[in-house]
Structure formats: structure tokens, C-alpha cells
Amino acid sequence: MSDNLFSLKPFIHKVWEKSAFETPTTIQSQAIPLIKEGKDVIAESPTGTGKTLAYLLPVLDKIESENQGIQAVILASSQELVMQILEQVQKWSEGSGIRSASFIGGANVARQLEKIKKRPQLIVGTPGRMLELIKQKKLKMHEVKTVVLDEGDQLLVPEHIDTIKQIVKSTLSDQRQVVLFSATLTDRAIQIAKDLTQNPEMIQVKKDETIKAGNVEHIYFVCENREKPMLLEKIGRLEGVRGLAFINDISEITYTAGKLEFKEIPVGVLHSDLKKDERKTALKNLRTGKIKLLIASDVAARGLDIQDVTHVVHVDFAKDMTQYIHRSGRTGRFGADGVVISLVNEREERELKQYSQELKIDIHKKVFFSGKIVDPLEREAARPKAKESFKGKKATNQKFKSKPTQPKPRAKK
Missing domain, CATH: 3.40.50.300 (P-loop containing nucleotide triphosphate hydrolases)
Known part of the structure; x- marks a missing residue:
């Protein structure tokens, strides 16, 4: 000491x-x-x-x-x-x-x-x-x-x-x-x-040299608002995910959680309209791994220390750089690794790139392919192989298909 x-x-x-x-x-x-x-x-x-x-x-x-x-x-x-x-x-x-x-x-x-x-x-x-x-x-x-x-x-x-x-x-x-x-x-x-x-x-304190730096990756997906629950579902299916997903409107939090629960993704919700015990239970369920995603308003963006949050998802784009920093800070704490994901439209993509410049962090565009997060070029490179593989299987199936047998002529009496 x-x-x-x-x-x-x-x-x-x-x-x-x-x-x-x-x-x-x-x-x-x-x-x-x-x-x-x-x-x-x-x-x-x-x-x-x-x-x-x-x-x-x-x-x-x-x-x-x-x-x-x-x-x-x-x-x-x-x-x-x-x-x-x-x-x-x-x-x-x-x-x-x-x-x-x-x-x-x-x-x-x-x-x-x-x-x-x-x-x-x-x-x-x-x-x-x-x-x-x-x-x-x-x-x-x-x-x-x-x-x-x-x-x-x-x-x-x-x-x-x-x-x-x-x-x-x-x-x-x-x-x-x-x-x-x-x-x-x-x-x-x-x-x-x-x-x-x-x-x-x-x-x-701008940067603390006494704390071992973790690797926090900042990525984004370009999508329309109606596609966000589908992308969140895919994030919820990633192996080992323990995530915080931020949505601004309470009714949207409830709606999105209902969609994911229907898809059998274990989720919880956290917002200001919940009772004290409900909020406490939601946080406990995330900490213990009972749920994979906690869909929250910004009450979860400030000061909360939830161990081992692997992913932070900006479902609704951060309204300013301060909000982006505080939400993103829920992962990668005390040297741990983490991933920060933003779901953005084309206009928000431009703002996100501006945050990237001002915060001096690299932010990379990603897509989903076969249930995994990959670079867009990686997906494009994989698609022809997948098509060739499909054609090959189809040709093989055709080759081994039995030819229709002709009926034998009846023996003359």
C-alpha cells in the first residue's frame, strides 16, 4: 500500500x-x-x-x-x-x-x-x-x-x-x-x-497508466430501425455474451425484450419505471449469467460496476459523445476485454466516424455471416465458396440419383 x-x-x-x-x-x-x-x-x-x-x-x-x-x-x-x-x-x-x-x-x-x-x-x-x-x-x-x-x-x-x-x-x-x-x-x-x-x-486524469489496458473493440452495423431487434437477436446468440443494450424509449425497451424472449434469448430490462426490487433482480440476473442481455435505458450507463460485461450495444445511437463514453465504459473495466457495438443508419454512421476521430479510437464496420461477426470483405469472399459448395452438392446429388426404371414387357402367353 x-x-x-x-x-x-x-x-x-x-x-x-x-x-x-x-x-x-x-x-x-x-x-x-x-x-x-x-x-x-x-x-x-x-x-x-x-x-x-x-x-x-x-x-x-x-x-x-x-x-x-x-x-x-x-x-x-x-x-x-x-x-x-x-x-x-x-x-x-x-x-x-x-x-x-x-x-x-x-x-x-x-x-x-x-x-x-x-x-x-x-x-x-x-x-x-x-x-x-x-x-x-x-x-x-x-x-x-x-x-x-x-x-x-x-x-x-x-x-x-x-x-x-x-x-x-x-x-x-x-x-x-x-x-x-x-x-x-x-x-x-x-x-x-x-x-x-x-x-x-x-x-x-486522462489515462491511468497504473491500470493494465484491456482490448476494447469498437464496431458498428449499418441498418434500418426495423432491423435492430433482428441484429440484437444475433448478438444475443453469440457464444459467451453478457451484454448491456441501450435503448432510449421505455416502451421500445419492453417491445424489443418481448421480441427477443419470443426467440428464446434470455433477456432482462432495466429502466426508471420499474420498482426497486425489479431493477435489483435485473442487475443480479446479468451479474450471475441468468440472462445474456440486459436491455436498459441510461440508468445503467452511469457508474454501475457490473463485472465481465463482454458487449455494450448502442441500439439507439448515442445522442452525444459523452453518452457514448459512459455507455461504452460499462465494458472493458479494469483491463478486461470488451466489444462496443453501435447499430446506426447512414446519417448516424457519419456522426459515429466523427466520434472516432475526436476520441482517437478505431471504429470498424462489420456484418453478420453464418452467425458470426465478420468484416464485409470477408463475407463477400466467403459467398462464392458457399455457392460453389452448394453447386457441388447439387451436382453430386444429381449424379447419384437413380434413373427411372422402364417397366418390363409382359411375357407373351
Whole structure:
């Protein structure tokens, strides 16, 4: 463990060793000492570089287990991300005596009020439900020392920004530390983040050399919208596939999933209209391999760490480069290999090539042939052989066909 981690409390060291981690990632090495010192931080680092632990370890280190008040709040944009962060909180606070809880929209309010009675010291929640409980004076924020915005650019959009500002301002300004992390930060998001922080330290990691680079292949198929379910079916039949397929419209998610289920492809769905337990089950089924494809809206594009996702499919083309990056980042995590597939029409193909240039990645056109993904030229080269083979079989069949026998003449009496 590096020097900046040696100063963290023993319970964190124990989990680090149990997890068989060796060297901290770049974002962890840079962020942990700054957060531990109490400085405000605005951090940008690619997906799969360990951002959650970069803020979580110093936050846990600073919590005083004997203090009964809420000392840290972590905000995230989706229920799934909240629950994932809470799992990490519980894992890394083992043996510390730190109590934690989650508060999300759509969950039973009475049960959440019961959680408050247990006096959690660290809270993870979605902005809407958190502000609701603060306004009802159920959550007392005067002892909160650290507010974390996970996937911060998603929280600083117009529909959330006022809620975020109110939550931050509900804490005491003279003791408040604000920390923001994201894989991508626009200039606008950075400016809003600076307004919420005091003399923030900026961290921008473009590429993490501490992580072994995996091979992530970016490919695309040109097709019409009506052909997309058929292509997705073929992707679902690939050997060893464990994929996330992104569709924007919830009704289209349901329709496409129904078509694939009819074709006996094991699929699940994930979108904001589902109940908490349904969403949890869908993610579990993908993680355990019970389903081959999880057809999802962009609630699955942010921060979720699903191990061994082999394929990410942009069924609906990414609306911008940021969305392309976040969706694609669900595969190839921590040095693993992966494939990113875009299903595009001719206009979208031009936009995809522009992404390719700006992101400095190679994106190759592919087709299906005999149930496999191949280059278009490879398919064309294989077609004459297939025709010759078919003709040969036909000729052989003709050759060995028995000739019709002539009836024998009747013997004359």
C-alpha cells in the first residue's frame, strides 16, 4: 500500500488487504490525501479507474464512530448507483462501527424513517428523496462535514441543480467540504461545481497508466430501425455474451425484450419505471449469467460496476459523445476485454466516424455471416465458396440419383 494510504485507519487497511489490492490507481493517489486534508475537490477520471474508492476511503477515515450525527452525505443520480455505493460503504466500513443508510425515491417512506432512527453517520441517496427528508426535518444536516456528488455532471443538470444547491446549503458553510467526481465534465459542469465549492483542487486524469489496458473493440452495423431487434437477436446468440443494450424509449425497451424472449434469448430490462426490487433482480440476473442481455435505458450507463460485461450495444445511437463514453465504459473495466457495438443508419454512421476521430479510437464496420461477426470483405469472399459448395452438392446429388426404371414387357402367353 502506498504512503498516502498508510495514514488511513486500520479497518480500511484490513479490507484493502482482503481485497488483494496492490497499487492505488492514479485518481486514488491524487484524491485521497486532498480529501483527507478537508479540501474541496473537483475530479475527472475515466470509467473503471476506481473513483468510488478515491472519495469513499478518505470519507470513511474522517467519520468519528462515537459521534451519533450524520457526518457525510453521498449523492447519486440513480437508485442503482446509490445501492452500489452503499454496498461499497458497508464492505469498507466493516469493523469500524460506522452506521450507514440509503434513501431513494420510490422506496417505502415509513421504512426509510425507521432507518433514520438508527442514527446513520453516512448517508447515500438520490437528490429528490434527500431534499424531501431534509425539508421535513427528518434529516439533520448541521453536523455534516462532507458532501460527495458522484457522477457529478449528471447531478448538475437543470432538473437537479436547484435540489443539489439546497442540499449543500443545508449544511454549515464553515465546516462543509464538497467533493465532485465524474468520468466526464463539461466546462458548464465545472463552472457550476466551482460555485458550490471553495477554492477547489482540480484533478483531471486522462489515462491511468497504473491500470493494465484491456482490448476494447469498437464496431458498428449499418441498418434500418426495423432491423435492430433482428441484429440484437444475433448478438444475443453469440457464444459467451453478457451484454448491456441501450435503448432510449421505455416502451421500445419492453417491445424489443418481448421480441427477443419470443426467440428464446434470455433477456432482462432495466429502466426508471420499474420498482426497486425489479431493477435489483435485473442487475443480479446479468451479474450471475441468468440472462445474456440486459436491455436498459441510461440508468445503467452511469457508474454501475457490473463485472465481465463482454458487449455494450448502442441500439439507439448515442445522442452525444459523452453518452457514448459512459455507455461504452460499462465494458472493458479494469483491463478486461470488451466489444462496443453501435447499430446506426447512414446519417448516424457519419456522426459515429466523427466520434472516432475526436476520441482517437478505431471504429470498424462489420456484418453478420453464418452467425458470426465478420468484416464485409470477408463475407463477400466467403459467398462464392458457399455457392460453389452448394453447386457441388447439387451436382453430386444429381449424379447419384437413380434413373427411372422402364417397366418390363409382359411375357407373351
